[in-house]
Amino acid sequence: MQPKKNIVHLPVYKPGKPMEEVKRELGLTEVIKLASNENPFGCSPKAKEAIIAHVDQASIYPDGGAVELTAAIAEYFKVETNQIIFGAGSDEIILMLARAYLEPGDETIMANTTFPQYKHNAEIEGAVCIEVPLKDGTHDLDAMLAGINAKTKILWLCNPNNPTGTMNSHQEVAGFLSKVPAHVLVVLDEAYAEYNVSGQYPDSIGLANQYKNVIILRTFSKIYGLASLRIGYGIGHADVIRSVNQVREPFNTTGFAQKAALAALKDEQFIADCREANAKGIVYLSAQFDRLKLNYYPAHGNFMMVDVQRPGGQVFESLLRKGLIVRHDPSWKLPTMIRVTVGSQEQNEKFIGALELALNEVAVEA
Ligand SMILES: *Cc1c(COP(=O)(O)O)cnc(C)c1O
Numbered sequence: 001m002q003p004k005k006n007i008v009h010l011p012v013y014k015p016g017k018p019m020e021e022v023k024r025e026l027g028l029t030e031v032i033k034l035a036s037n038e039n040p041f042g043c044s045p046k047a048k049e050a051i052i053a054h055v056d057q058a059s060i061y062p063d064g065g066a067v068e069l070t071a072a073i074a075e076y077f078k079v080e081t082n083q084i085i086f087g088a089g090s091d092e093i094i095l096m097l098a099r100a101y102l103e104p105g106d107e108t109i110m111a112n113t114t115f116p117q118y119k120h121n122a123e124i125e126g127a128v129c130i131e132v133p134l135k136d137g138t139h140d141l142d143a144m145l146a147g148i149n150a151k152t153k154i155l156w157l158c159n160p161n162n163p164t165g166t167m168n169s170h171q172e173v174a175g176f177l178s179k180v181p182a183h184v185l186v187v188l189d190e191a192y193a194e195y196n197v198s199g200q201y202p203d204s205i206g207l208a209n210q211y212k213n214v215i216i217l218r219t220f221s222k223i224y225g226l227a228s229l230r231i232g233y234g235i236g237h238a239d240v241i242r243s244v245n246q247v248r249e250p251f252n253t254t255g256f257a258q259k260a261a262l263a264a265l266k267d268e269q270f271i272a273d274c275r276e277a278n279a280k281g282i283v284y285l286s287a288q289f290d291r292l293k294l295n296y297y298p299a300h301g302n303f304m305m306v307d308v309q310r311p312g313g314q315v316f317e318s319l320l321r322k323g324l325i326v327r328h329d330p331s332w333k334l335p336t337m338i339r340v341t342v343g344s345q346e347q348n349e350k351f352i353g354a355l356e357l358a359l360n361e362v363a364v365e366a
Contacts, residue, residue, distance in 0.1 A: 043225030062255035090232030192301030281342035
């Protein structure tokens, strides 16, 4: 047996250790996970009710077209229903876009460093990844434009960028799209859009209505707090949505996810409260990093990337021993950076306490 040539080099996704295992191994009673940008406040109580109310339908296949939820999203954003697609998380929409658009030898452009799923799925399809270095932690849109040629199929723009948390403004993205040739599909991955309080965030729906070659990705996993249910959506031109639908599995989102997402979308107060708490958390963490004389990127999502001026992997391990799980990934090639999810105020304070201890434990590299 011989698997496809272009997958044999791919790493198998290494999930973080389950919290219970971390507790047992390290003899800790409390573990705080600020590693996956999950919502520290869970999800809307209305979403919980919707999940419970759906229990008797567990034996029935879900609505493969997610008709009710599609109508709600269309109404919410004032777009047509044929401009919307759902995936098992926006991760699955990334996969479907790669599957629908990328052939071996095609080129696709993404930042380095950004969300790893673009490159992962592009490589499975045998596409060539053109990775454009970030500038000050932000997408370098001019350099990305310069990377476009006749072979370019998809350009991925993660905004705010994961893992750095930086943002490209409406003005920047609009200017950029006016220069992108029509044969290139631009994916605006906006997993953290609902957290934005900058006043500069792109009006991406307006841009998607203006440019046929734009698709927006959003998710219910982050501010909506439904990561375990796996549901996200894309909004774009009907032709693009149709192509993605052609490769979609018939029942790719569950009935539980659809019902919970519908209830979560309607609970605008919960979202507003989470957004406000997150913004306060960023102010708090920024002030603490300033006090500790640590540099950090301006944060526009629900996470911050901070330069701990020491090997990030060692600071990660030291924090783990204190019951705090953050994120450090050698593949970022940002050796002294860690990424931390903004938690509740209590979690943020515990993180800062543990970070101060960790900074004393781990030597600054000469
Ligand atoms: C979390 C995240 C996603 C996808 O999350 P799903 O749970 O698959 O919806 C997509 N893009 C970015 C940048 C993310 O951080």
